[in-house]
Amino acid sequence: MELNDRNLQTLTEYLQKTLSPDPAVRRPAEKFLESVEGNQNYPILLLTMLEKSQDEVIRVCAAVTFKNYIKRNWRVVEDEPNKISDPDRTAIKANIVNLMLSSPEQIQKQLSDAISIIGREDFPQKWPDLLTEMVTRFQSGDFYIINGILRTAHSLFKRYRHEFKSNELWSEIKLVLDTFAQPLTELFKATIDLCQTHATDINALKVLFSSLTLISKLFYSLNFQDLPEFFEDNMETWMTNFHNLLTLDNKLLQTDDEEEAGLLELLKSQICDNAALYAQKYDEEFQPYLPRFVTAIWNLLVTTGQEVKYDLLVSNAIQFLASVCERPHYKHLFEDQNVLTSICEKVIVPNMEFRSADEEAFEDNSEEYIIRDLEGSDIDTRRRAACDLVRGLCKFFEGPVTGIFSGYVSSMLTEYAKNPGVNWKHKDAAIYLVTSLASKAQTQKHGITQANELVNLSEFFVNHILVDLKSPNVNEFPVLKADAIKYVMTFRSQLPKEQLLEAVPLLVAHLQAESIVQHTYAAHALERLFTMRGANNTTLITSTEMAPFTEQLLNNLFKSLAIPGSSENEYIMKAIMRSFSLLQEAIVPYIPTLIGQLTHKLLLVSKNPSKPHFNHYLFESLCLSIRITCKANPDTVNSFEEALFPVFTEILQNDVQEFVPYVFQVMSLLLEIHTSSIPSSYMALFPHLLQPVLWERTGNIPPLVRLLQAYLEKGAAAIASTAADKIPGLLGVFQKLIASKANDHQGFYLLNSIVEHMPTDSITQYRKQIFILLFQRLQSSKTTKFVKSFLVFINLYCVKYGAIALQEIFDSIQPKMFGMVVEKIIIPEVQKVSGPVEKKICAVGITKILTECPAMMDTEYTKLWTPLLQSLIGLFELPEDDSIPDDEHFIDIEDTPGYQTAFSQLAFAGKKEHDPIGDAVSNPKILLAQSLHKLSTACPGRVPSMLSTSLPAEALQYLQGYLQAATVQLV
């Protein structure tokens, strides 16, 4: 591509077309540009256009296209062709800085981005003159140019803030410091001088203050990794000026905007960050300056208003104080009672006040308000920062701080009492203050777990919280009501049970409040109270204690779902689930109504599932209804099926992906309740469950395996008689699952159920294939998890079909196969089997191999007999071997699935552990003793001689113990 007018013209036309809203025009143009971007001069043509085109739109478009081109192509990837020719690279680097600086702002930004992308690859080695070129421009005196340079430098250097230390990185920083630090310092000083010269020129000040902010950001990046010698030597200059800037106010720079932070705020925030960086990392060198900064920042806080635009500045400033006041050698800066008092009065209390912005959020954006207030995602809010400062101060001054605040709390409450309608915010602040002061440790599960002993939480509850909860008009002062509910929730572990019981019916009443925040908090508080544990690990609040309120509770919960804005409120649904779980059989009378409401809800949300948590708890609630009701009366399972199957069918037919795994779990639960044969409605569905498309979705696998297991348990005979042609498909599922390292255990679950429940004849023809598949997998990728499952399976097989059957089928696949498996797999690995049922299966299986398999006594396998016995004794007596070989160490990470496919397991659809051996063998050690005894009487003399020649003494001793316990002797 030559650099000529015709090519410029062509490119201009295509660029124009890429802006077309019509895809038929736009797409081909984009394709064309992509097809020519590999040509030499293409980027130069773009740069020419963005510099010279008459059309403003084309210039910007060329700039964006250029930046994207650089982003895609600049990096040279090893073993891939270099996508930009070397002459083009050189030309770009030679011109881009100039071009950026002479371009209007929109284009400048794109080019600045492009420079930092190039810089990331080429700087410093392949772009040695970039820095000097930049530094030279500092002398231009043109702050438009200077800010362009500073922005570019910032995008080049900001990675120093998060990269790991390395010689390469530090060499680069050193180089940057050598060239850049001195000029930057000079520029800093000059800019500050200019601010004085132009103190009355608002336009000049704006430019100068953006420079200062950028310079401060660069300071942060350059000082992040370690304290550079240059900045240590020039600390006086920088810190004195930073300090002056913090205390500076200029009326001209104050903005009217309440939301957006102004230049002054941005600069001061950055300076607070810089001071915090030095205080944290370079304490020794920074010590002389620190007290000055504490005072300045403190004054700043006292004089800064409540507007949202100051939020970042204020929270940064408070965080600075919070981090300093915890350090022992700065304790003295805070310990004076007057200092503490004014920090409390002027910094903490004002920043805990409920602002109009909070009020708006409470009313109009309740979801966000709840997340921020309840779940603590309020890292940068003023309230959070103020709380952190309270906690910091309490480290050394808990007594005095509590004293000071108690004074404030009572005066605020007095104010409120004078005129609640006007002064309700005072009470809100008082409650917040008490909460922040009292809480020393907190978790979602338990609320506050450690409280400040100097605060009497119970008394405050009685005097100030209960009144609001008891107020007859639930819709009056919703913020204070929400505060009161939150207080109960927060301090639930600290309040005595009587007070909680007193609160419960009041909370139930608040479920009907119109305010979303308020009834959500009520639901959440009830849910939390119901999870609390009392003595003996039972729930603190019992079903009996709830009896008087049960009906009201269930009514109000479901009614609150009808309040506008709460139709899919996850807190309410979770409270429903928790109430069911607590009340147990007390809900049975209400189930006919409740199940109707739940299925109706399910039908509605399945049209467009949008709240995963809500949906999850909805299914949990369904499971609970089923379990609780059917526990009392298993026959009711049919009525649940009648109610649920129409919705389930719709979900499965419409393939509502989010819900399918849930439906399978609920169906498993229902099917497992059936005591007689499998209903025909289930059998009709059976072929569909084997469809490969269902198994492609990883979230379906665990619930589907479980459902198939339920089919096998209840309907193995029916499958064998009416659906024998589906058996290969069923085994196909097994085959697919064991091919995956992540799912092989699921494949074994299925296989175990097949072996356990299917009539022998129906699977005889497939047995050999099954083992061949297992051996193939063992051969190709043997992992610990697979081997553990494999061991359980072959022993289960042995228990079911006998040791001879096992030996014969192995040896029919390959001569001496049985011996190889015993020697290479069973003996060395059986110690790794985990789980009591799994261990029991292996113990019984191995006992059979030892005592019921003639080949073990009479062929060359005999040499394995004693080692196998020894490993069985090891399984009984030694701790489980949980070691994982080196090369498997990272398998878990590789196989960690992405979130989107996660399987959502329902806790209340849970399955009891199944023991296929059950009571047939209660003590496997006794079984071993008895079986050995039987074997020894069949061939007298041989067993004792094998034991005495090669079984280690320790193992022998254990064995003697078993024999004694079984009161048998070997002959």
Place this chain on the structure above:
Amino acid sequence: MPTENLSDRRMSKFKNKGKEPTKMRDRRIAECVELRKAHKVEGIMKRRNISSVGDEEPLSPEYNTDNKQVISEAIQEIVANVNSDCSEKQRQGCQAARKLLSRERNPPLKEIVEAGLLTRFVEFLGRNDDPTLQFEAAWSLTNVASGTSWHTQQVVEHGAVPAFIALLASPMLNISEQAVWALGNIAGDGPSYRDALIDCGVIPALLARLTPDAPVGYLRNLTWTLSNLCRNKNPFPRFSAVQQMLPSIIQLLHHSDKSILSDACWAISYLTDGPNERIDVVIKTGVLPRLVELLGFEELAVVTPALRSIGNIVSGSDLQTQAAIDAGVLSALPLLMRHPKSSVQKEAAWAVSNIAAGPCQQIQQLITCGLLAPLVDLLRNGDFKTQREAVWAVTNYTSGGTVDQVVHLVKCGALEAILNLLQAKDAKTVLVILDAINNIFLAAEKLGEVDKLCLLVEEVGGLDRIEFLQNHENNAVYRAAQALIEKYFSEDGGDQCLATEATDSNFVFGASDVQKRFDF
């Protein structure tokens, strides 16, 4: 735990389950790029002699100027005098040069070199007939050699080395001492000049002057020069040289003079700052008990290099570390961890971090000797560099310690302290902490107490911080935080599938026909 993708050697040696456990010890990384000011506490590489001779007048005012004109004229005069044949003038010129080179600020080293005076000065070193001249020339050359590498190079290339070595034997103590000093400056320049000196036989010549009757001032210089001969890596001084010097250095370690003790300790610290076989040579001299004793001294100048030496030794093999433990280092460390100087705290924490990287028996000794309480104090209240070392100690401890030992550490408050440090403005420190947290969780898994630990972490505000780190710009940090959250703080898990042959309605069951022998 995602400790991959880390270039840092220290990290790559970090023990992980299934990796080689002996590779955890931290080595001081050689030839590191530094951004900081050269460290004030390190031993001094080169020194200029700026003392004045007895009753001599102070430098005349016209010499004490930065005026180029004046200096240039002064040097003209020196050149004229030095090049004259008159001994008196030579002495005069030499002395004037020495005074210029000895002034406190901006001595004109370069100007003197460029005036071509070095050839004459080196010549004067051989003038046994004129001790004063010898002395003045030696002094001048000493000070030139104390400059940058370029200055030292000028002195060496003018052939000063053999002349100085010969002067060591001078009967005039002040001349011999000046030679010792000059050779110290040359040795301190770097490994190549150091080895050149050794090749010229400097060691026996120096050791010959190490006599009981040598004055303290002389011995100070001698010790310092010996320490410079032990100094620097890439390469290290050869073993034979080290073996030659060690007995004398050990002897000096028992001297009563603080300055001698300090430099002798620095020498030991250089010799131990290397691979294990270097450390072995030092340990075999039996010096450990004395080093431990020196840890208890008041003088920072002694404690610092002694602690550095101990730190180096415990970064060696398990056996070497055990030798230090047996010599009593663990009873000295708690005091040092509470030393008023943060630089000492930091070095002590570094030593602890390396001991914590050892087998669980050594970790047990940390517990028994009461090092956990001061360690947790450092995590809470140390300065940042100290906290960083203390964090390493926790991570090493938790990856090598037994479950009981980990539990004990958590009970001492270490978990809460490291969780607080997740706010540190240093990506590596944060990552190392996340690793420690992961280790603690692994221990909790073994005890079946993961839920309890989750609550504890949450209670002290750690969960918030870990969640916050999921927004960290550094990929390794954010992945590690995310892994912890996913593994321990979220209820969801999942699975993954591989492909198998299938029709629309069924999977095809059956093994492929390819028959091969199974052999596991």
